Amino acid sequence: MFELLGIAPQALFGQLLLGLINGAFYAMLSLGLAVIFGMLNVINFTHGAQYMMGAFAAWLLLGLLDVPFWASLVIAPIIVGLFGIVIEKLLLKRIYHLDHLYGFLLTFGLALVIEGLFQWKWGSSGAPYPNPIPGGTNLGFMFLPTYRGFVVVAALVICLATWYGIERTKLGAYLRAATENPTLVRAFGINVPRLITLTYGLGVALAALAGVLAAPIQQVSALMGVNLVLVVFAVVVIGGMGSIMGSIVTGFGLGLIEGLTKVFYPPASNTVIFVVMALVLLIKPAGLFGQTK
């Protein structure tokens, strides 16, 4: 069947795996954006920079302190998450009463500052991060590098854990309630401002975690999150930010679509997600999983 299509199965499945990996990152990042937006009403433009910071934190931990990958997977998101909390306390807190656009602009400016500083200190060419689980298995129809398989599984677990945390736990219930009606939740004696800070920290940590996972696959560089965050915006528009599960499904789905485009029509692989966005805007402007308010 593959011979009929004129495409070697290795190429097809190889690209599908790549698509799945990209999709994993789209899913994790759009999830964080959606959680932050739900609670803070801010589109976090700094998300790409924080993803980059996660990768850098892992790289620095390894280079300076010899911290192994598995420990970085926990430590790096905590460091970057704490940084996020500081940002929320110092800056974001001051603009909640303003139009959404100001949050967008503020976080955009922050991204410029952070990425510029990293570029100044470490240059814009990337540094490699050693693969923590080298090797792979031949599945017959394709070769699967172990680490890449691990990334897909890990991303799925992280996404589902986030979904569980928000939809099925008590803290998640507070969070959802505070998103709907902060004043009322406050009247019940819950510290909403602290909940907001915590949410931002968690969203940022999620981005950093994605960055750590990406470090062994991509080069660790100051600008690794710049284009990614723009694609993730398109993913968020396509999925709509209403549902957690929606973000996960949209992220992985679009990664796969991108992978397939790379096989069948490579020149469009960079733009296909934006084309899908245009189509979704035509057919269902609120996004696939969004509710029109």
Add this chain to the structure above:
Amino acid sequence: MNAQRLLIAVLAVLALAAPWFAYPVFLMTALCFALFACAFNLLLGYVGLMSFGHAMFFGTAGYFFGHVVKAWDLPPELGLLAGVGGAALVGLVTGALAIRRQGIYFAMITLAFAQMIYFFCVQAPFTHGEDGLQGIPRKALLGGLIPTKDDRVLYYVVLAIFVFGYCAIYRIIHSPFGQVLKAIRDNEQRAQSLGYEADRYKLLAFVLSAALAGLAGSTKAMVLQFATLTDVSAAMSGEVVLMALVGGLGTIVGPVVGAFIIITMQNYLAATGEFVLVIQGAIFVVIVLAFRKGVVGELAEWWKRRQAR
């Protein structure tokens, strides 16, 4: 009122004498960016739509201009026309889709479309990818009447284009059409209930803004004789937002002031490399936190308070 007339007269004299005191190419670049920022501000300041992808009009217009003038060897007037028309067309297609969502989504959608156009420009043959469209010839305007090889002569052409664009924006804002736009900005439902079809007005404003950004972009290509990917990039979209923000959103002079400030700053800081971005980012943060009215807005406020005293 008299003070205002005096101010306009002083500004006119300054603008006419400027190329004898400052480097004309710098002035022309600044004027192009000033027009670009005004076009952006028409949308954000008067319709309340924040486009975070205005580079797609500015940059592609430069390519259109360059292609028409260099590859097709046509006169520059047609190049400008192609730039404006092309940008308006891109604006019509992306605008029709983007206005289907409001607020922050609108910003993200325009940003995404601009990124799509950027990737398209990286690959398309006529843009020459990473190299850019270089060596666009400077041809004489009006069939040879105006020789543009001399920077000072070209400066007056660019000044005329800027004044034309600026007056067009002034006219749009102060027309009945502009009143409807402001009504939509302030309360879309009410404007709708009064019988104004908000979407049609928004789309027209979007296309006008795109066309004017295109005029700025193709003029810049005429001056600097090249069109590159920088002008289509997301960074450029951010820069024009910054110019309008620094000068003052929703004020008609603000974006001009903002553009001159940012271009001057870039000129002085060019040698510091990455620090231009760091400083621009820091300005964003400071303005959003402390000076949301921008230079012109804050000055106007201060003047009003003084008058009241």
